[in-house]
Amino acid sequence: MAQRITIDPITRIEGHLRIDAEVDGGKVTKAWSSGQMWRGIETILQGRDPRDAWLFTQRICGVCTTVHALASVRAVENALNLEIPINAQYIRNIVMSIHALQDHIVHFYVLSALDWVDVVSALSADPKKTAALASSLSEWPGNSAKRFAAVQGKVKALVESGQLGPFANGYWGHPAMTLPPEANLMAVSHYLESLDYQRKATQALGIISGKNPHIQNLSVGGVTTALNPDSDSALNMERLYWIKQLIEDVRGFIQQVYLPDVVAVGALYKDWLPYGAGVTNYMAVPDMVLNKEATEFDLPGGTIMNGDLSTVKGITSFNDNYFRDNVVENIAHAWYKGDWSKHPYQEETVPNYTEFQDDGKYSWIKAPRFQGKPMQVGPLAQMLVGYAQGHKDIVKNVNSALNMVSTVAGVPVGPEVLHSTLGRHVARAVRASMLGDLAIKHWHLLVDNIGKGDLEIFNKPVFPKGEQQGYGIHEAPRGVLSHWVVIQDGKIKNYQCVVPSTWNAGPRDSEGVPGPYEASLVGNPVADAEKPLEVLRTIHSFDPCIACAVHMVDPNGQEMIKVKAL
Amino acid sequence: MSMEEKAGNIEQDSGLSRRGFIKGCTMVAAALGLSEAMIPKLVEAAESAERPTVIWLHFQECTGCTESLLRGSHPDISSLILDIISLDYHETIMVPSGHQAEKSLHDSVEKNAGKFILVVEGAIPTKDNGIYCQIAGRTAMDILAEIAPKAKAIIAIGTCAAYGGIQAADPNPTGAKGVQDLVSGVPIVNIPGCPPNPVTFLGTVLHFLTFKRLPNCDNLGRPLFAYGRRIHDHCERRAHFDEGRFAEQFGDFGHKNGYCLYKVGCKGPETFSNCPAARFNDVDVWPVSVGHGCVGCTEPAFWDTMTPFYERLPNVSIPGTGIIADADSAGLKILGVAAAAAGIHAAVGIGKSLIKGKDKDKA
Numbered sequence: 001m002a003q004r005i006t007i008d009p010i011t012r013i014e015g016h017l018r019i020d021a022e023v024d025g026g027k028v029t030k031a032w033s034s035g036q037m038w039r040g041i042e043t044i045l046q047g048r049d050p051r052d053a054w055l056f057t058q059r060i061c062g063v064c065t066t067v068h069a070l071a072s073v074r075a076v077e078n079a080l081n082l083e084i085p086i087n088a089q090y091i092r093n094i095v096m097s098i099h100a101l102q103d104h105i106v107h108f109y110v111l112s113a114l115d116w117v118d119v120v121s122a123l124s125a126d127p128k129k130t131a132a133l134a135s136s137l138s139e140w141p142g143n144s145a146k147r148f149a150a151v152q153g154k155v156k157a158l159v160e161s162g163q164l165g166p167f168a169n170g171y172w173g174h175p176a177m178t179l180p181p182e183a184n185l186m187a188v189s190h191y192l193e194s195l196d197y198q199r200k201a202t203q204a205l206g207i208i209s210g211k212n213p214h215i216q217n218l219s220v221g222g223v224t225t226a227l228n229p230d231s232d233s234a235l236n237m238e239r240l241y242w243i244k245q246l247i248e249d250v251r252g253f254i255q256q257v258y259l260p261d262v263v264a265v266g267a268l269y270k271d272w273l274p275y276g277a278g279v280t281n282y283m284a285v286p287d288m289v290l291n292k293e294a295t296e297f298d299l300p301g302g303t304i305m306n307g308d309l310s311t312v313k314g315i316t317s318f319n320d321n322y323f324r325d326n327v328v329e330n331i332a333h334a335w336y337k338g339d340w341s342k343h344p345y346q347e348e349t350v351p352n353y354t355e356f357q358d359d360g361k362y363s364w365i366k367a368p369r370f371q372g373k374p375m376q377v378g379p380l381a382q383m384l385v386g387y388a389q390g391h392k393d394i395v396k397n398v399n400s401a402l403n404m405v406s407t408v409a410g411v412p413v414g415p416e417v418l419h420s421t422l423g424r425h426v427a428r429a430v431r432a433s434m435l436g437d438l439a440i441k442h443w444h445l446l447v448d449n450i451g452k453g454d455l456e457i458f459n460k461p462v463f464p465k466g467e468q469q470g471y472g473i474h475e476a477p478r479g480v481l482s483h484w485v486v487i488q489d490g491k492i493k494n495y496q497c498v499v500p501s502t503w504n505a506g507p508r509d510s511e512g513v514p515g516p517y518e519a520s521l522v523g524n525p526v527a528d529a530e531k532p533l534e535v536l537r538t539i540h541s542f543d544p545c546i547a548c549a550v551h552m553v554d555p556n557g558q559e560m561i562k563v564k565a566l
Numbered sequence: 567m568s569m570e571e572k573a574g575n576i577e578q579d580s581g582l583s584r585r586g587f588i589k590g591c592t593m594v595a596a597a598l599g600l601s602e603a604m605i606p607k608l609v610e611a612a613e614s615a616e617r618p619t620v621i622w623l624h625f626q627e628c629t630g631c632t633e634s635l636l637r638g639s640h641p642d643i644s645s646l647i648l649d650i651i652s653l654d655y656h657e658t659i660m661v662p663s664g665h666q667a668e669k670s671l672h673d674s675v676e677k678n679a680g681k682f683i684l685v686v687e688g689a690i691p692t693k694d695n696g697i698y699c700q701i702a703g704r705t706a707m708d709i710l711a712e713i714a715p716k717a718k719a720i721i722a723i724g725t726c727a728a729y730g731g732i733q734a735a736d737p738n739p740t741g742a743k744g745v746q747d748l749v750s751g752v753p754i755v756n757i758p759g760c761p762p763n764p765v766t767f768l769g770t771v772l773h774f775l776t777f778k779r780l781p782n783c784d785n786l787g788r789p790l791f792a793y794g795r796r797i798h799d800h801c802e803r804r805a806h807f808d809e810g811r812f813a814e815q816f817g818d819f820g821h822k823n824g825y826c827l828y829k830v831g832c833k834g835p836e837t838f839s840n841c842p843a844a845r846f847n848d849v850d851v852w853p854v855s856v857g858h859g860c861v862g863c864t865e866p867a868f869w870d871t872m873t874p875f876y877e878r879l880p881n882v883s884i885p886g887t888g889i890i891a892d893a894d895s896a897g898l899k900i901l902g903v904a905a906a907a908a909g910i911h912a913a914v915g916i917g918k919s920l921i922k923g924k925d926k927d928k929a
Contacts, residue, residue: 008701008702009657009701009702010663011658011662012657014628014658016701037626038699039626039691039733039742040733040739043737044733044869048874051876052875052876055861055875056735059628059760060628061628062628062761063630063633063658065630110658114661161617163619165651166653166654166660167660168670169661169669169670170661171662192644195636195643195644199636199642202636202847203637203849207851207856208856209856211851211853213761214630214760216853216856216858216861217853217858219858221816224816224858225856225857226822226824226856228822231823231824233803233823234823234857235856351698351739353694353697458815460815
């Protein structure tokens with residue numbers, strides 16, 4: 001008999017999210033994704049100084065700190081047709097890449113690994129065998145039996161204290177947890193180690209940005225990170241080499257620990273490879289800018305429709321009409337007044353709460369559409385778009401990861417397995433590995449340019465009378481981010497953010513077409529409706545940036561029982 | 567037992583290096599202005615057999631305050647949650663979701679009633695019965711009303727939980743408020759900042775665990791050890807201000823050479839915080855050191871009172887024209903803001919329903 005599950009709150013995400021799913025015969029048949037918080041930041045921005053917008057919008061999210069800041073300054077610069085100095089591009093690229101390294105590490109270990117890794121099972125692992133397993137996957141010097149034994153002791157002490165804290169009521173012993181104890185111990189050890197490496201990334205970001213979360217070194221027109229090799233009050237060579245050292249340490253962890261761990265989880269859970277594809281229209285925007293005009297990039301943008309790589313179409317600059325003209329947001333099922341689809345420049349955000357209606361309005365999240373279609377965004381979208389375009393580094397890195405999965409799994413797998421819950425994890429780890437290399441590349445570009453004597457960081461913005469429109473795009477850790485601003489006489493007239501998690505977590509549209517979270521859950525197995533761990537696996541694979549919750553109902557849409565989500 | 571012996575024991579007991587932890591306690595002691603003799607007491611408090619329970623609620627927020635804790639090094643996040651506190655509810659970190667998460671919350675509140683520390687991150691929307699933020703089908707207002715009266719003390723982390731923060735900026739579309747506007751009868755300490763420095767939060771927690779009381783605070787509820795000084799008064803660029811040397815524009819000669827950022831919008835003259843002393847991310851930086859003015863993020867309503875961020879603060883005299891006298895009037899202005907905040911606090915009707923919850927609980 002069908003059951004409805006409501007999971008509220010969904011934890012290990014940013015924000016307030018609720019997921020509802022109908023489960024029949026051990027599989028999800030229908031799902032709803034509902035954002036449970038509205039703050040009105042777009043409303044608050046109206047009438048303010050456009051130069052201040054990035055400081056406001058950055059506070060949309062402290063997990064993906066930096067991303068709304070970058071998109072915002074780009075939107076205002078786009079409206080003013082204002083180029084920024086090349087140093088400013090490089091500094092923004094370094095900010096972007098370092099932040100992504102930290103964000104991807106935290107997502108895998110802190111926010112999603114414990115959907116696959118059984119902490120309690122790690123207690124019965126043999127530390128020596130664990131070391132043998134780990135060294136078969138990577139050369140990481142931290143993979144010693146002594147270290148694994150110490151971590152095991154730490155877990156044991158925690159369990160024996162009876163104060164499990166955030167690990168209480170976890171999914172330990174769930175039938176879907178099938179890793180051997182040694183793999184579990186390895187992953188728990190790397191979980192703890194990841195906390196040190198994500199912190200190193202934030203230190204590198206701090207040196208260049210003054211602090212984080214919430215960096216304070218941008219400005220419309222460039223950056224405010226002063227450059228001067230002859231000053232102790234500016235970014236000099238001592239500071240720059242400190243950044244480089246930290247990035248190299250973090251890159252080592254990503255390439256020798258994070259990526260191999262994701263490969264191992266993907267291979268050891270190969271039964272999971274068919275699940276979680278959902279919407280297979282993908283979109284990414286270009287980023288890691290290589291010139292002042294923002295027309296050349298290290299990471300590619302574009303769209304793919306219906307999972308068919310041959311349909312790939314490029315998005316190639318910060319002024320790309322294909323992107324600009326095809327984005328709308330639909331509010332038929334969102335808690336705003338009306339049921340329109342509008343281009344972001346034309347939108348108005350007027351709340352209209354109705355409680356949760358399965359066939360009506362049920363979320364604070366709008367439903368963005370591209371050419372009328374839902375799009376999946378995120379690292380997987382970017383890796384597939386690059387793969388389809390024959391982007392050299394992406395093809396090389398994706399193939400390398402797939403080969404590793406094939407070796408560990410003992411069966412050959414091709415790029416088709418990427419359309420899945422686990423595919424999103426693999427693509428994210430591959431992207432993190434590439435961004436580790438790109439961060440170093442852009443560090444060199446910056447240092448080389450400083451060496452030429454160019455210390456320019458800022459072009460002063462001037463706001464003319466009359467109305468200007470602009471949009472800013474950024475490929476954030478969770479995917480395509482765009483900010484859209486209308487400026488009137490130097491003040492913000494309208495401001496809209498179309499966010500990655502809006503693309504992915506949005507509700508149905510006027511046509512009743514579900515968003516990516518909702519579609520990806522359909523067909524997802526659920527072994528125990530009392531403990532819908534598998535639902536969390538798929539939702540977490542998107543790296544949600546809205547604190548939500550998940551619940552389930554019967555096929556008639558009536559709420560039957562509220563099932564505890566372990 | 568000497569510090570070294572104590573440290574050695576801890577290291578053996580846990581199996582993982584605790585050197586960082588001891589170093590952390592030393593640094594916290596320094597931050598709190600304690601003598602070295604107090605360090606063993608701090609270590610002991612942090613190491614007591616039963617770890618004190620912390621319940622962390624997220625409301626209208628961006629998780630930036632939580633993220634700041636991931637950046638903390640003394641103690642680091644794993645020492646904090648494995649050795650020092652029992653973090654029984656924290657939506658970003660905890661394993662269970664949904665009803666299992668609620669079980670964790672309610673089990674812990676019941677078991678530790680009157681003993682736990684409640685940390686609130688994010689503002690509480692009060693307009694339209696609070697429907698703008700709901701968790702497990704309940705509004706943030708309801709959840710706070712239930713949990714807050716049972717706490718031993720409340721730490722409002724971040725400017726949102728302290729004073730409403732960004733969502734309370736004009737026109738405050740959701741009627742967002744800080745914890746102190748809605749709760750009374752339980753000790754509350756505010757740790758504003760957007761986000762605050764983790765050092766300040768952790769120092770407050772360890773102060774509480776060590777002395778069983780909250781640190782002394784200013785009239786905005788902020789601990790004096792972190793908010794007792796005006797940024798302008800301990801900024802490393804102050805000498806440039808006093809000598810009249812200013813950056814006029816980002817990237818100009820003055821900017822490249824560390825001159826004062828007042829003219830490009832720095833709000834240091836009206837902001838109280840330890841940023842220039844504590845600095846961020848363990849890399850000896852804060853926004854001003856890298857070239858951007860302070861935005862005043864530890865002050866109530868800074869999104870309205872400190873904007874536009876790139877325009878200079880009015881009524882700050884440039885040196886040579888009576889800076890001492892002007893500093894005094896700037897101080898009065900800050901006090902005026904505090905008085906207004908207190909007035910808002912007193913006028914909030916909703917506080918009563920929350921207090922009622924507390925009374926019922928007592929009865």
